[in-house]
């Protein structure tokens with residue numbers, strides 16, 4: 001049977017669409033980008049010209065309303081994700097959405113339910129679970145390399161906003177500055193929390209955490225001024241998984257180190273695996289392993305099958321990891337693989353964890369998950 005190409009409409013002609021999303025689609029012959037929209041129409045036109053996309057629009061409605069588009073890619077500012085994803089799902093489109101779908105896990109779950117009811121595939125921009133080294137790590141865990149997983153340690157940290165003059169994006173500059181606002185915990189935390197759930201085969205059931213604002217004043221892109229920004233630019237939490245395993249996660253964008261800055265460690269009854277996604281000496285990923293009878297960590301070579309066509313570990317992580325993400329989604333939409341990994345339901349669980357850590361910080365206490373019992377309607 002010859003399957004038709006998946007026809008993609010991209011929302012947002014910004015930096016991340018340019019470096020990750022569109023290159024990912026262009027690399028996969030099983031899909032084609034047929035349109036792009038951005039309210040700044042010059043940007044949409046420039047991207048159309050540069051990437052050979054046939055149509056450019058000023059409004060997302062033009063894309064969502066097209067009957068010949070199968071997949072809508074939401075790569076816009078975070079505050080717009082939920083409304084755009086919902087509109088696309090309501091119109092019967094598969095959706096790839098940058099994280100978070102929504103700031104409240106209940107909204108993300110609502111979007112997941114609509115997708116499930118309509119038989120649509122969804123995917124969050126959980127970029128790092130698609131890194132070849134992380135995919136190999138998952139395969140090794142599934143094969144039993146670590147035995148029973150005991151402990152997960154996760155980090156996403158780099159120095160992207162250590163310099164207060166580097167303009168902040170994706171922040172609400174009108175938010176109440178008398179209380180700390182969630183920032184790194186969500187923006188940096190989501191992908192490493194997702195990896196914690198994935199690798200441990202279980203989700204956090206109780207957490208306690210804290211956040212800090214280290215740099216009080218920053219340049220803000222939306223206002224083009226230096227402003228008091230009481231945002232969490234560093235945070236740490238610990239927790240217990242439903243399986244009985246333990247976990248810790250630390251995120252920050254003011255910690256010295258290179259991009260993307262993830263580290264995932266799993267220690268189990270038989271072995272341990274440590275995957276680092278940090279661009280160093282031109283290489284963007286490494287995986288190290290030790291076992292109970294050979295405790296010196298050794299570097300593992302990631303097999304070719306975990307790379308996208310033409311991919312290698314010296315490629316930019318932005319295009320390399322996203323090529324795998326896009327490949328996974330296209331395979332799922334075309335029914336070439338079962339299931340739908342990293343979907344909105346997985347995103348809702350991650351968002352619930354973010355909301356729980358925030359509540360723990362605000363009330364200075366351990367918070368159980370599910371959160372439902374903690375909330376007053």
Ligand SMILES: NC(=O)c1ccc[n+]([C@@H]2O[C@H](COP(=O)([O-])OP(=O)(O)OC[C@H]3O[C@@H](n4cnc5c(N)ncnc54)[C@H](O)[C@@H]3O)[C@@H](O)[C@H]2O)c1
Nearest residue numbers: 011012013014015016037038060075076077078098125127
């Ligand atoms: N997963 C990752 O590793 C990762 C990395 C970087 C960015 N991101 C996320 O990607 C998203 C985009 O980030 P960016 O850096 O490209 O932002 P950006 O500001 O450079 O670009 C966003 C673009 O979306 C456009 N836009 C706004 N509303 C729109 C609408 N309704 N329809 C169509 N276009 C619209 C804007 O005009 C802008 O051109 C953000 O949510 C960001 O957090 C994720």
